Amino acid sequence: MRLFDLIKFTLGALTFSKLRTSLMLLAMAVGIASVLILTALGEGARNYVADQFASMGSNLLIIIPGKSETSGVNPSTFIGSTPRDLTLEDANALKRSAMLKHVTPVIVGAVPVSRKNLQREVAVFGTTSNMVNVLDVKLKQGKFLPKSSIDLATPVCIIGAAIKKELFKKENPLGKWLRIGDRRFRVIGLLEEEGRSLGMNMNETVIIPVVSAQAVFNSSALFRILVSAKSHESLPKAKQRIIDIIKQRHQGEEDITVITQDAVVATFDNILKTLTYAVAGIASVSLAVAGILIMNVMLISVSQRTAEIGLFKAIGTNQFQIKVLFLVEATFLSLFGAITGLILGHIANSAISNVFPDITFAAPLWANIAAILVAMFTGILFGILPASHAAKLDPVQALYGK
Amino acid sequence: MTGPQIVLKDITRVYHVGDQDVFALNCVDLDIKHGDYISIMGPSGSGKSTLLNMIGLLDSPDLGSYRLDNHDVSHLSESQQADIRQQTIGFVFQSFHLIPRLSAADNIALPMLLAGVNPQERNTRLQQVLTDIGLLDRASHRPEQLSGGQRQRVAIARATIMQPKIILADEPTGNLDRHSGSDVIQLLESLNTKGMTLIIVTHDPELGQRATRQITMVDGKISTDGNR
Numbered sequence: 001m002r003l004f005d006l007i008k009f010t011l012g013a014l015t016f017s018k019l020r021t022s023l024m025l026l027a028m029a030v031g032i033a034s035v036l037i038l039t040a041l042g043e044g045a046r047n048y049v050a051d052q053f054a055s056m057g058s059n060l061l062i063i064i065p066g067k068s069e070t071s072g073v074n075p076s077t078f079i080g081s082t083p084r085d086l087t088l089e090d091a092n093a094l095k096r097s098a099m100l101k102h103v104t105p106v107i108v109g110a111v112p113v114s115r116k117n118l119q120r121e122v123a124v125f126g127t128t129s130n131m132v133n134v135l136d137v138k139l140k141q142g143k144f145l146p147k148s149s150i151d152l153a154t155p156v157c158i159i160g161a162a163i164k165k166e167l168f169k170k171e172n173p174l175g176k177w178l179r180i181g182d183r184r185f186r187v188i189g190l191l192e193e194e195g196r197s198l199g200m201n202m203n204e205t206v207i208i209p210v211v212s213a214q215a216v217f218n219s220s221a222l223f224r225i226l227v228s229a230k231s232h233e234s235l236p237k238a239k240q241r242i243i244d245i246i247k248q249r250h251q252g253e254e255d256i257t258v259i260t261q262d263a264v265v266a267t268f269d270n271i272l273k274t275l276t277y278a279v280a281g282i283a284s285v286s287l288a289v290a291g292i293l294i295m296n297v298m299l300i301s302v303s304q305r306t307a308e309i310g311l312f313k314a315i316g317t318n319q320f321q322i323k324v325l326f327l328v329e330a331t332f333l334s335l336f337g338a339i340t341g342l343i344l345g346h347i348a349n350s351a352i353s354n355v356f357p358d359i360t361f362a363a364p365l366w367a368n369i370a371a372i373l374v375a376m377f378t379g380i381l382f383g384i385l386p387a388s389h390a391a392k393l394d395p396v397q398a399l400y401g402k
Numbered sequence: 403m404t405g406p407q408i409v410l411k412d413i414t415r416v417y418h419v420g421d422q423d424v425f426a427l428n429c430v431d432l433d434i435k436h437g438d439y440i441s442i443m444g445p446s447g448s449g450k451s452t453l454l455n456m457i458g459l460l461d462s463p464d465l466g467s468y469r470l471d472n473h474d475v476s477h478l479s480e481s482q483q484a485d486i487r488q489q490t491i492g493f494v495f496q497s498f499h500l501i502p503r504l505s506a507a508d509n510i511a512l513p514m515l516l517a518g519v520n521p522q523e524r525n526t527r528l529q530q531v532l533t534d535i536g537l538l539d540r541a542s543h544r545p546e547q548l549s550g551g552q553r554q555r556v557a558i559a560r561a562t563i564m565q566p567k568i569i570l571a572d573e574p575t576g577n578l579d580r581h582s583g584s585d586v587i588q589l590l591e592s593l594n595t596k597g598m599t600l601i602i603v604t605h606d607p608e609l610g611q612r613a614t615r616q617i618t619m620v621d622g623k624i625s626t627d628g629n630r
Contacts (some may be wrong), residue, residue, distance in 0.1 A: 005515045016503035311499045314460060315513040315560070316488020318481035395460045399499065400451075 001321065010328045017301070021333065024297050028337020028379070029344050031287040032371045036345030038283045039367035040352070042276025044359045046269060053265045059101070059232055060134060061239060062264075063225040063246070064257045084250050085221035088151060088210065093249055094227060095150070099234060099241050104130040104226040105150070105210050109217040111181045113206055115167045122163060124180060124206045126213020134226045137202065142174050142189035145209055153211040158189035162203040180206060181216040235260055280367060284374055290337070291378030298330055298386035302393075309390050310398030319391035326387035327380060334379025338372045345371075405472060407567070407599060408434035408457060412466035415452055415622075426452040427463070428622035436567070439594045440601045441613035449622040450603045451572055457601065458491050458570045459483045471567075488517055492561030492598075494590070496573035498553045500545040500560075506552075507532065507541040510559045517564065531559045535589060551582025558589055568599045575609060587612065 001009075014021045065086045091105040107126035112119055129145040131137060137144070140161070146154060157178060164173050173187045191202055214220050229238035239258045247254050302309070312322055349361045415427040426449045434440060434457075442450045455461040456468065459475060468476040475486060500509045507528055514524045532538045535555040545553055554574060561569060571590060575583035587609060594600040604610050611630070618626040 001516050001518050002520075005518075009515065012503060307499060308501055311501070312516070313484070314458070314487065314493045314499075315516065316484050316486075316491075316564075317516050318484035320481065321484075321516065396455050399460070399495065 001324075006325070006328060007332075010325070010332055013329060014332060020297055020301065024294055024333050025337045025340050027290040027293045028287075028334055028375055029341035031283075031290040032338050032341020032375055033345035033348060034286050035280055035283040035371045035374075036342065036363040036367060037348050037352070038279040039276055040345075040349045040361040040363040042272060042279050043364050043367075044356075044361040046272035046276065048359045049268045049272060050265055053261055053268070059229045059235065060261045061227040061229060061235065061242065062259050062261075063227065063242060064259065065222070065255070067255050067257055084253065084255050086225060086246075086256065087220055087222060088214070090246055090249055091222065091225050092150060093245055094225065094242060097241055097245060099230060099238050100227050101230050102130045102133045102226075102228045104128055104134050105222045106131075106224045106226060107210055107213045107217065107219075107221070108223045109213070109219075111216055113163070113167070114179045115176070118167050120163075120166060122180075122204065122206050124208060124213060124216065126208055126210040126217075128210055131207070131226075134228055138192035140190045140192045141172075142187070144189055145207065151211050152209065153215060154209050155183065155185045155212065156188045156209070157185040158191060158207040159187055160191045160201075160203040160205045161193040162201075163206055164190055178206070180208065183212070183216055185212070235262075280370070284371075287371070287374050287378055290375075291382040294330060294333060294379055295382035295385055298326065298383060299389065301329075302326070302386050302390045305390075306393060306398045307401060309393050310395050310400075313393075313395035314399060323387045323391040326390050327383050330379050330383025330387070331376065334375045335372075337379070338375040341371065341375070342368065406433040407436045407438075407471060408432070409469040410456070410466065411468075413453075413456060413463045413468065414465035415449075415456065415461065416464050425449075425622040427456065429466070430622070430624060432617075432624065432627075434599060434601070436599060437594070437597050438599050438601075439591070439612075439614045440599075440617060441610040441615075442601065442603045442617045442619060443605070443607065443610045444619035444625075448619040450619050452622075453619065454570050454572055454601065454603050457568070458493060459487055488513065488564060490567050492564070492566040492569045494554070494558050494561050494569065494571040494574045496576040498545070498550075498557045498577075500553055500557060502545055505542045505544055506537060506548065506556045509545065509556055510563055512560060513564050527563060531563055535559050549582065550578045551585050554578060554582070554586045555589060558586065558593075562593060562598070566598065568601065569593055571600070571602045573604055574602065575604070575606065583609075 063086065065084075088105055091103050094100055095103045104127055109124055110121050111124050113122040113124070114120075127145070128150055129147045132144055139158070142158070144158060145156065148154060157180065159167075159173060159178070167173075167178070168176065173190060176187050178185050178187055185208055191205075193203060208216070227238070227242060229235050239260065242258050243254060243256070246256050309322060345363060349363060353359070353361045410430055410432040413427050413430040414425065417424045417426055428449075430453065442453060444450050452461060456463060463476060466476070467474060470486065470490070475483065478486070501512070504512070510531060511524055511528055514527065529538075532541055535558065537552060537555060537559075540548060540552060545556070548556065558574075569590065574586055574590065578586060590600055590602070591612070602609070602613065610616055613630070615627070615629050617624055
């Protein structure tokens with residue numbers, strides 16, 4: 001049989017039984033569309049996270065006290081803390097390097113914050129005015145920490161939106177006093193609602209000058225030092241410079257870990273990629289279900305077309321040719337189902353994108369290709385049984401409807 | 403050509419019904435010459451359809467041998483038998499067996515389509531055969547839009563489109579009224595006069611007596627075999 005005739009004949013058979021064909025198309029299309037939508041969600045989440053980190057500035061370096069080894073254990077694993085803390089003096093030393101643009105020490109601790117008879121435990125951030133240059137912090141009212149010397153313990157604070165709601169209700173907090181630990185701070189700024197930074201909920205924080213925080217927590221150890229390099233290209237050099245400076249100050253001991261933005265992004269990237277693959281795998285189960293449905297309906301089709309198959313045998317079609325006829329039919333069904341699914345999936349994805357404009361939902365190319373290939377594969381795989389069933393029919397019984 | 407076209411020897415076909423063996427064909431011997439016109443008659447269940455299917459290679463014997471044009475065909479592979487059906491044998495059925503979604507022309511062309519005949523050749527043959535059966539103006543009609551007689555003529559055209567040597571007709575007028583039945587018989591007989599061997603299975607004695615050689619079957623055996 002000529003290829004063109006084969007295709008034309010198959011399409012004729014498919015368009016004749018419209019309900020059956022469209023049901024099978026629908027099954028396959030739903031499978032494909034779900035793969036596309038779910039992978040798009042995974043990819044969207046991945047891109048969203050990557051964008052969020054990018055907004056923090058790609059020149060960011062984060063200094064963590066203690067050396068984390070890629071493998072094995074070091075003393076700090078057992079002690080739970082490092083032999084030498086990062087101090088404000090370390091931060092000041094870094095500040096003197098021409099290579100590093102902004103140096104922001106950060107100290108974090110949970111302390112009771114109270115106003116009048118209202119009190120709650122709050123994660124308090126001790127930092128400097130530089131923080132605005134490093135992290136995505138937006139003010140709703142007032143101003144940020146004053147640009148005074150790094151080691152000046154000014155009694156001022158900036159509060160998150162949730163803290164304001166809980167401690168001040170509807171009052172204007174600016175200029176009011178707040179008790180943090182055993183000290184009093186004047187509120188000079190209010191943070192914009194929402195906004196997460198470095199995995200912290202900024203709604204529920206209070207920001208105070210780093211030296212004040214040291215006094216409140218009664219500890220000089222810094223939690224992190226955030227450093228921004230002059231440019232993205234100078235990151236490796238800046239990293240080395242930081243290590244050199246701290247090493248010198250810490251009696252030749254390299255007891256800090258410097259991570260770059262890229263490393264953090266890469267980690268998240270990996271996690272979310274794995275998640276996307278897992279979700280795509282789950283979605284492809286629906287493709288297998290579609291395959292089984294195709295098999296089912298093809299079997300019904302074979303029994304409905306028994307007389308036709310008998311006739312084919314009588315006019316000299318051999319078993320192999322009959323098998324090919326039905327396999328081509330299954331292949332076409334899966335192909336058209338896949339195309340319908342692609343269209344549906346992309347429509348759904350752009351609809352979701354319209355609802356959440358912040359996140360771009362689009363199935364990656366590999367998901368498109370994989371979905372089509374898997375659809376074709378299942379279609380053909382599950383077409384084999386009905387096709388050989390048709391091929392093996394006894395011609396006399398088929399013709400006389402026995 | 404020398405010798406008979408079809409030689410059946412000791413052909414036996416047994417069906418198992420429950421724990422009983424039913425002999426649809428019981429040691430049938432039959433020689434058929436080229437260009438013969440044969441009718442096979444007999445009561446229901448006498449094995450006449452089984453004999454026709456045997457000749458048409460749709461059924462294979464449990465015992466005995468079948469020689470077609472001096473070749474033993476009873477032990478050929480499935481696809482070789484299919485090739486012989488395609489090239490040598492044309493079937494006409496009582497219930498026409500037209501494919502409902504295809505037009506008359508497409509139904510007639512189906513064997514050529516499956517055999518991979520090229521489109522120009524297909525078209526030439528199709529025009530010729532449509533003219534022969536007088537349905538040139540009905541070529542694009544689907545079977546449901548045709549009368550019974552027209553449907554059977556389409557089926558005959560399909561059976562002859564590959565220019566076979568043998569036409570096997572199983573009750574070709576069984577579903578037709580008297581008038582269109584005689585049209586169909588005349589069409590089949592005209593094919594016989596062109597040299598095709600024509601074998602008709604029928605209940606109808608009047609139709610059976612038109613054949614030059616008349617075979618009667620009873621209980622899987624040939625009971626009478628005579629020339630007109």
